[in-house]
Amino acid sequence: MMTRAETPTRSWLFAPADSDRKMEKATAGPADIVLLDLEDAVTEEGKPQARARLRAFLEAQPQQRSRLWVRINPLQGPHALADLAAVMPGRPGGIMLPKARGRADVEMLDHYLSALEVASGIKQGSTRLIVLVGETAEGMFTAGSYAGAPRLVAMTWGAEDLADAVGASENRAADGSYLFTYEMARSLCLLGAAAAGVTAIETIHGDFRDEAGLRKRAQQVRRAGFRGMLAIHPSQVEVINEAFTPSAEELAAAQEIVDLFAANPGAGAIGHKGVMVDRPHLARAQALLRLAGRAAAQ
Numbered sequence: 391m392m393t394r395a396e397t398p399t400r401s402w403l404f405a406p407a408d409s410d411r412k413m414e415k416a417t418a419g420p421a422d423i424v425l426l427d428l429e430d431a432v433t434e435e436g437k438p439q440a441r442a443r444l445r446a447f448l449e450a451q452p453q454q455r456s457r458l459w460v461r462i463n464p465l466q467g468p469h470a471l472a473d474l475a476a477v478m479p480g481r482p483g484g485i486m487l488p489k490a491r492g493r494a495d496v497e498m499l500d501h502y503l504s505a506l507e508v509a510s511g512i513k514q515g516s517t518r519l520i521v522l523v524g525e526t527a528e529g530m531f532t533a534g535s536y537a538g539a540p541r542l543v544a545m546t547w548g549a550e551d552l553a554d555a556v557g558a559s560e561n562r563a564a565d566g567s568y569l570f571t572y573e574m575a576r577s578l579c580l581l582g583a584a585a586a587g588v589t590a591i592e593t594i595h596g597d598f599r600d601e602a603g604l605r606k607r608a609q610q611v612r613r614a615g616f617r618g619m620l621a622i623h624p625s626q627v628e629v630i631n632e633a634f635t636p637s638a639e640e641l642a643a644a645q646e647i648v649d650l651f652a653a654n655p656g657a658g659a660i661g662h663k664g665v666m667v668d669r670p671h672l673a674r675a676q677a678l679l680r681l682a683g684r685a686a687a688q
Contacts, residue, residue, distance in 0.1 A: 399589055399617035399681065400634040401627045402520075402546075404461070406431035408440040413447050417454055421627045422618070424454075427461045428473050429488050437469055441476035448480025459520070461486040465495050471502065478506040484518035484543070489525045489551065492532030493539050496521060500540040520544040520591065523582060524575040525551035533582035546591035546620060547579040566603075580615050592616045598623035608633035617681065636682045644675035 402423040405416035463469035524547025553561040583590035595604040659668040
């Protein structure tokens with residue numbers, strides 16, 4: 391079973407699969423994962439051509455395939471199987487499943503992928519999955535159902551599709567923050583990912599010109615437990631990478647706590663700089679150092 395550590399944890403950049411130029415630009419940049427998009431970025435009539443273009447692009451990028459993932463169309467629609475049949479011979483590193491309704495969708499997708507991997511000479515089970523759990527009302531009620539789901543390495547959510555699903559005309563308050571339903575969707579995604587032992591990825595920041603707002607939000611959600619963020623424009627990637635890479639000051643503080651407990655192995659709680667730190671503080675410090683190790687390796 392794949393583990394959290396095998397999943398890049400910072401930037402996941404969408405690129406429309408109907409444009410070679412945009413796919414090339416995204417791949418040439420510093421995004422940890424490039425999400426080549428067959429769903430929202432491609433019109434209904436353009437999907438067959440986009441599939442062929444995407445497969446050719448994958449086949450021309452053998453050194454990059456592990457970071458080239460594909461967002462297919464939803465399983466409940468007419469396009470998902472055609473998407474998979476077209477792109478799997480190109481050996482993408484992973485698949486993003488939009489509008490996931492629950493664990494059963496992942497299990498169904500696992501069956502499809504297993505057959506296509508065998509047909510394409512790909513090691514069975516090696517194609518990873520990220521699911522969009524927060525795009526439908528049904529998906530919100532099943533966010534905690536993914537523990538042990540095959541291939542799953544990450545979960546994310548989507549505020550815009552969820553607004554459409556519930557018939558909302560707005561999903562933000564006057565100050566720009568998400569309304570309660572969407573904050574709840576974010577929280578359920580985070581909790582669902584924690585329950586499943588996979589990486590939680592924050593949704594997009596729609597205004598790609600708002601660098602300050604993106605940085606602030608990325609820093610906030612990392613503190614909350616998210617380990618990466620979706621991007622809709624290449625200009626967002628470096629901001630996201632920086633926000634999800636622990637600073638030298640954070641690492642030094644975490645190392646101090648780890649060293650403190652190493653020097654006091656029998657202690658459950660220790661005074662440190664005027665406050666008491668206990669085993670949960672140690673666990674968070676160790677997690678931060680592990681996160682930094684993964685970021686440095688990418």
